[in-house]
Amino acid sequence: MPTEILYGVEVALNGLMAGVLYALVALGFVLIFKASGIFNYSQGVMALFAALTLVGIMEGQVPFAHLINAIFGTKIHHFGWEVPALLAIALTTIVMVVFAWLVQRFIFRHLVGQEPIILFMATIGLAYFLEGVGDLMWGSDIKTLDVGLPQGASFWIEENTAFLGGEDFYGFFIDKLDVVAAVVAAVLVAGLVIFSQYTKQGRAMRAVADDHQAALSVGISLSFIWVLVWSLAGFVALVAGIMWGAKSGVQFSLSLIALKALPVLMLGGFTSIPGAIVGGLIIGVGEKLFEFLIGPMVGGATENWFAYVLALIFLVFRPQGLFGEKIIERV
Amino acid sequence: MKMMKLAALALAGAVASGPAVAELVIPDLSYRTGPYAAGGIPFSDGYQDYFALLNARDGGIGGVPVRVVECETGYNTEKGVECYESTKGEGALVYQPLSTGITYQLIPKAMTDGIPLHTMGYGRTSAANGKVFEWVFNYPANYWNAASVAVNYLLDENGGDLSGKKLALVYHNSAYGKEPIRTLEELAKKHGYELSLLAVDHPGQEQKSQWLQIRRERPDYVIMWGWGVMNQVAIQEAANINFPMENFIGTWWSGAEHDVTPAGMAANGYKALNMNRINPDMPVFDEIRTHVHEAGNAAGDGSNVGSVLYTRGMYAAMLAAEAIRIAQEKHGVADITPAMMRDGMEALAMTDARMAELGAPGIGPEFSVSCENHGGSGMGIVQQWNAADGKWVALTDYIMSDASVIDPLIEEDSMAFAAEAGVEMRCN
Numbered sequence: 134m135p136t137e138i139l140y141g142v143e144v145a146l147n148g149l150m151a152g153v154l155y156a157l158v159a160l161g162f163v164l165i166f167k168a169s170g171i172f173n174y175s176q177g178v179m180a181l182f183a184a185l186t187l188v189g190i191m192e193g194q195v196p197f198a199h200l201i202n203a204i205f206g207t208k209i210h211h212f213g214w215e216v217p218a219l220l221a222i223a224l225t226t227i228v229m230v231v232f233a234w235l236v237q238r239f240i241f242r243h244l245v246g247q248e249p250i251i252l253f254m255a256t257i258g259l260a261y262f263l264e265g266v267g268d269l270m271w272g273s274d275i276k277t278l279d280v281g282l283p284q285g286a287s288f289w290i291e292e293n294t295a296f297l298g299g300e301d302f303y304g305f306f307i308d309k310l311d312v313v314a315a316v317v318a319a320v321l322v323a324g325l326v327i328f329s330q331y332t333k334q335g336r337a338m339r340a341v342a343d344d345h346q347a348a349l350s351v352g353i354s355l356s357f358i359w360v361l362v363w364s365l366a367g368f369v370a371l372v373a374g375i376m377w378g379a380k381s382g383v384q385f386s387l388s389l390i391a392l393k394a395l396p397v398l399m400l401g402g403f404t405s406i407p408g409a410i411v412g413g414l415i416i417g418v419g420e421k422l423f424e425f426l427i428g429p430m431v432g433g434a435t436e437n438w439f440a441y442v443l444a445l446i447f448l449v450f451r452p453q454g455l456f457g458e459k460i461i462e463r464v
Numbered sequence: 465m466k467m468m469k470l471a472a473l474a475l476a477g478a479v480a481s482g483p484a485v486a487e488l489v490i491p492d493l494s495y496r497t498g499p500y501a502a503g504g505i506p507f508s509d510g511y512q513d514y515f516a517l518l519n520a521r522d523g524g525i526g527g528v529p530v531r532v533v534e535c536e537t538g539y540n541t542e543k544g545v546e547c548y549e550s551t552k553g554e555g556a557l558v559y560q561p562l563s564t565g566i567t568y569q570l571i572p573k574a575m576t577d578g579i580p581l582h583t584m585g586y587g588r589t590s591a592a593n594g595k596v597f598e599w600v601f602n603y604p605a606n607y608w609n610a611a612s613v614a615v616n617y618l619l620d621e622n623g624g625d626l627s628g629k630k631l632a633l634v635y636h637n638s639a640y641g642k643e644p645i646r647t648l649e650e651l652a653k654k655h656g657y658e659l660s661l662l663a664v665d666h667p668g669q670e671q672k673s674q675w676l677q678i679r680r681e682r683p684d685y686v687i688m689w690g691w692g693v694m695n696q697v698a699i700q701e702a703a704n705i706n707f708p709m710e711n712f713i714g715t716w717w718s719g720a721e722h723d724v725t726p727a728g729m730a731a732n733g734y735k736a737l738n739m740n741r742i743n744p745d746m747p748v749f750d751e752i753r754t755h756v757h758e759a760g761n762a763a764g765d766g767s768n769v770g771s772v773l774y775t776r777g778m779y780a781a782m783l784a785a786e787a788i789r790i791a792q793e794k795h796g797v798a799d800i801t802p803a804m805m806r807d808g809m810e811a812l813a814m815t816d817a818r819m820a821e822l823g824a825p826g827i828g829p830e831f832s833v834s835c836e837n838h839g840g841s842g843m844g845i846v847q848q849w850n851a852a853d854g855k856w857v858a859l860t861d862y863i864m865s866d867a868s869v870i871d872p873l874i875e876e877d878s879m880a881f882a883a884e885a886g887v888e889m890r891c892n
Contacts, residue, residue: 140680147672199765206760265497273501275696275722285704285730306679308672308704377669380700382726386499386667386693393670424673434637434663436673 139298143305144425145418150311152417153318154376158394159401159409160321161369166403167342168362171241171252175260177391179229179367182267184374184383186228188276191221196270218280222371229367230360237360245355264388273385278378283309314376318410321372325365325406334361342404392437396444402457411455419443486799488525488788490515490781491551492534493544493561499667500539500692502722503773505764507562508534510777512763513752518785520755525785526792528799541565548573557805558582558784564640567600572885574599579802580809584780585610585716585739589643590877592839594810595891597878601809603783603840604831605739605865608873610715611644612865613737613844614687615651617713620863627656632683634674634690634698637663641689644715648687650869668694675701688714695723703730709849710735716844719856720772724849732851735859737844740779740828742856744770748778748823772856779827786822787812810835829862835891842870 158180165173173179189196193212202208216224240255287307295304329335340348341358349355374383377390401412420436420443428435447455492511495504515530524530533554535547544566548559558580561567567587574581575598583591583602591600605613619626633648635641645661652659660681662674668690675698678686686707688698695718702712710733714723719736749769757766768774791800791808800808813832819825831841843862850857881887 140676144673144676147676151670151672202765210765268497268501273496273505275502275726277726277728279728284700286706303679306676306705381669381693381697382722384499384502384693384696385497386669389499389667390669421673425676428673432663433661433674434665436670437665 136298136302139302139305141422141425144421146305146307147311148418148421149414150308150315150417151421152397152414153311153315153410154373154413155393155397155416156410156413157314157318157321157369157373157376158390159397159413160318160325160406161366161373162391162394162398163401163403163406163409164325164362164366164369167406168338169241169252169341169359170249171256172249172403173366174253174256174391175263176366176370176394177388178260178263178267179232179370180374180377180390181383181385181387182232182263182374183225183229183367183371184278184378184387185267185271185276187221187225187280187371187375188278188378188383189271190224191216191218191280192276194271199272200269222280222375225371226368229371230364233360233363233367236363237356241359242356260388264385268385275382275384276378278375278383280375280379282313282375282379284379285309287312310376310379317372317376321369322406322410334358338362393440396440398454399441399444400447400454402454405454405456408454408456415455416440416443486528487531487555488528488557488800489551489555490530490532490784491547491554491556491559492532493537493547493559493563493566494534495537495539495562497536498538498540503692503717503720504539504562506720506768506771506773507777507780509762509764509768510774510779511560511781512777513756513769514748514778514781514785516756516761516763517748517752520759520761521751525788526798530785537561537563537566539563541569545569545573552577552579555802557788557800557802558809560584560780560784561587564588564643565638568639571597571600575885575887577802578806580806582780582784582809584776584783586640588881590874590881592837592842592874593878594834594836594838595878595889596882596887597838598890599806601833601838603812603833603838604814604828605842605844606839607640607643607715608647608870609839609842609865610737610739610844611647611687612651612842612870613846613863614713614715615648615655616863616866617846617860618685619655625655629657629685630660630681630683631657632660632662632678632681632686634662634664634671634678634686634688636668636690636694637665640691640717644687644689646873647870650873651866654866654869664690664694664698666694667692668697671697671701675705675707678702678707679705685711685713688712688718690714690718694718695720696726699724699731699734700727702734703727709733713737713846716776719847721854721856724851725854729851731849734849735846736849736856738772738847738856738858739844740776741826741845741858742770742772742775742847743826746770746824746827748782751823752778775827779824782822782824782827783812783814786814786818809833810838839874842867 161176193214195209198210287309290307291304337353397412397416401408420440423439424435494508512532515532519529533551537544560582564586567583581600589606589608591597591602714736716737716739724731787808790811791804792798795804829841829843842865845858846860847856847858
């Protein structure tokens with residue numbers, strides 16, 4: 134097989150893997166939008182906050198240490214213990230549940246019935262507030278996140294695919310972290326689908342998503358469902374934060390991964406969990422192949438804008454996205 | 465009677481307020497928040513701690529205390545300009561914008577307001593031409609020097625011959641990242657290497673395409689012009705594709721501790737340029753610990769002392785303090801103005817003896833500034849990350865850049881600016 138085609142396949146494979154990582158971020162947006170109609174601008178910052186909290190707990194960092202030291206003149210930074218990764222993930226999940234409750238209790242409970250744009254604005258405020266709290270709580274330095282995930286090229290795949298091409302083909306490059314991310318995303322989606330289809334809370338969540346008023350009339354607690362949904366989105370943010378943080382360290386630019394999720398949402402639809410996955414895969418493969426084929430002719434760095442162009446093209450023909458619910462308004 | 469009362473009030477007011485207290489105002493356009501905070505914090509800590517040391521130990525400079533006015537830019541150009549506008553009225557002597565984007569916006573403002581800018585190893589490279597840029601200084605070296613230092617190092621590694629070698633530049637797709645391209649292209653013509661360019665969009669969190677391309681094309685060397693998360697991701701991706709780290713060289717904004725630590729042992733052997741030496745055992749750091757940190761006046765939490773960017777921030781403050789001292793001597797005035805500061809910067813001469821006297825032996829190259837040359841010596845070192853010990857190790861002494869290639873480029877670019885802005889040549 135010609136080497137160029139093999140490398141094209143390699144780029145497509147890596148695009149699929151990157152798409153899974155984009156989809157992980159997009160999932161959090163979908164969960165909240167589906168259940169409450171809120172476009173959660175703070176989803177990226179939630180991923181950052183969750184990852185910061187995870188590293189902080191793992192390293193035994195004292196939260197708000199800088200503030201405490203500044204006020205009391207102390208010099209405390211760490212408790213002196215380290216927490217195993219799994220326990221730290223569990224504790225961080227609890228923190229994200231508490232965060233979800235706080236968001237519901239102090240923000241959205243007061244905004245029930247408001248226009249979607251008001252709710253969106255509230256999430257913008259929440260994003261900046263959370264970023265500031267994260268900074269104050271855990272500091273601005275870049276943190277190394279090591280939860281034991283494998284990284285680097287899979288030599289097994291490289292060696293066993295090298296025969297496909299000539300001497301200038303080195304086998305397919307697949308990052309082991311990306312493979313783990315794909316498996317985790319698959320488990321996460323399966324878990325979410327099972328939860329929403331076969332559990333009482335899941336069915337209540339779907340009922341709220343379909344019609345708030347009708348759900349309320351049959352005794353479903355809107356507050357509980359919103360806390361549940363924000364908790365799930367918080368957990369998804371934690372998973373996304375772990376995957377992205379393992380690549381680059383945990384740092385404040387992690388919140389910008391939300392930019393990668395937007396075209397995925399435009400393409401897959403704001404209300405579909407499978408849409409987030411399929412959208413992520415299409416964006417991932419599309420942007421990588423475009424960069425591979427056209428990038429060199431136009432100076433490269435096409436991925437950021439091409440993802441949005443691709444999403445816009447889909448938007449023109451299917452405004453609700455590939456899997457979104459068709460918007461029908463009767464007058 | 466009424467006049468008497470007014471006169472008495474005026475006198476009382478004058479006595480109460482006392483004479484205006486002289487101070488040397490130094491704005492610190494820092495970024496302690498946002499995606500680039502990890503780089504901004506240590507630089508700002510070093511910058512502020514050095515002035516705090518001078519205040520605590522020497523009572524300021526020439527007997528006049530230094531007042532540092534910190535303003536948070538978030539590495540955002542608009543905020544940086546706001547910081548400039550809000551602090552210039554306080555008698556600011558010199559600005560260190562710490563951002564190429566902010567620098568470009570401030571150059572025309574500084575020219576109008578008559579306040580010097582020191583853009584140390586960043587900003588507009590052609591500002592090295594003092595005949596055109598009266599108020600801008602970029603000593604001890606600029607981006608084009610950095611590109612040339614990297615190539616000269618590689619020449620040295622390859623017995624003086626790079627012909628037939630393949631170099632790839634992985635760069636931040638911004639004005640900053642594009643700075644070295646022209647120089648590297650000119651040097652490619654001269655030395656016969658093949659240059660490929662790989663742009664990475666802001667912020668640089670996703671670089672799979674670029675590193676797959678590197679894996680396919682197998683360049684002999686990769687040079688990186690990155691900042692922020694782009695650095696950490698690039699180093700991790702290079703490790704993922706098993707690119708030899710000793711053939712991967714970052715510029716001096718891609719060579720701090722936090723750039724390499726996320727990749728762990730995989731970053732071992734990665735190289736980076738530096739415009740100054742790092743040595744945590746320099747006497748000046750002990751002085752800072754004693755007079756500033758132990759007194760509870762540290763700008764940060766004190767954990768950064770001796771790190772790459774803390775050292776660079778402190779070195780920047782040291783150069784500013786030296787320029788102030790020279791300006792005071794030159795004009796016979798302790799409480800200097802921005803115009804006098806500019807004169808001091810233009811007469812700056814850093815010798816080995818003076819650096820040792822300041823408690824920082826060998827921190828920078830020896831250089832002097834003149835009316836014509838605002839760019840210093842243009843030298844840099846190459847350092848290498850030792851992951852096991854968790855520290856940078858200097859591989860070389862200060863390496864000269866190729867003036868025969870860079871000077872004409874500086875001349876060309878600065879003359880274009882002069883023509884566009886209607887600047888009259890000086891230093892005649």
